[in-house]
Amino acid sequence: MNPETEYREGLEQLAAHYESILKLLGEDPERDGLQKTPMRVAKALQVLTRGYAQDPHRVLTDALFEEKYNQMVIVKDIDFFSMCEHHMLPFYGKVHVAYIPNGYITGLSKIARVVDIFSHRLQVQERLTQQIKDCIQDTLKPMGVMVVMEAKHMCMQMRGVEKQNAITTTSDFSGAFNQAKTREEFMNLLRGESKRI
Numbered sequence: 001m002n003p004e005t006e007y008r009e010g011l012e013q014l015a016a017h018y019e020s021i022l023k024l025l026g027e028d029p030e031r032d033g034l035q036k037t038p039m040r041v042a043k044a045l046q047v048l049t050r051g052y053a054q055d056p057h058r059v060l061t062d063a064l065f066e067e068k069y070n071q072m073v074i075v076k077d078i079d080f081f082s083m084c085e086h087h088m089l090p091f092y093g094k095v096h097v098a099y100i101p102n103g104y105i106t107g108l109s110k111i112a113r114v115v116d117i118f119s120h121r122l123q124v125q126e127r128l129t130q131q132i133k134d135c136i137q138d139t140l141k142p143m144g145v146m147v148v149m150e151a152k153h154m155c156m157q158m159r160g161v162e163k164q165n166a167i168t169t170t171s172d173f174s175g176a177f178n179q180a181k182t183r184e185e186f187m188n189l190l191r192g193e194s195k196r197i
């Protein structure tokens, strides 16, 4: 099965549940605009959670290249869209990743793929940040990895829980990034011309 283009098992049941949800919300699932909604939502949800059927470690191990370069590699402003596991509402923003190779590098687009896979699962921002870091650390085995995520949470914004434009920042790091100087170098490079979300 190709999780990018095909729907997973359970699509019909998912749609049936959404029909019940519409009724419970006081809607009429038979009215024109809603007839196809349960199936559309079921398909959308399967796309938004397609990361469950994908293996982020394999994405990296399939694209390892031996390389002597041992300076910091930075991939910044990677867009991501995820869903919070508490409200099943979107949170989205930018991820910045840095790692210091230890004999191996990976394709830059593969880092973005790893972000994409983990974010297409139900998440909390803190765990998402950590999973991206761990995946890169475990597969590339670099001198260190650091991940910084900046996100807006629709569950905060739409429900008016906090300031409408609050941005939540999380970070996690390993190895060489335990040194404040190394983290600073990364943060300085990020500040450069980084766009806000």
Ligand SMILES: [Zn+2]
Pocket: 084, 085, 086, 087, 088, 089, 153, 155, 156
């Ligand atoms: Zn939430």
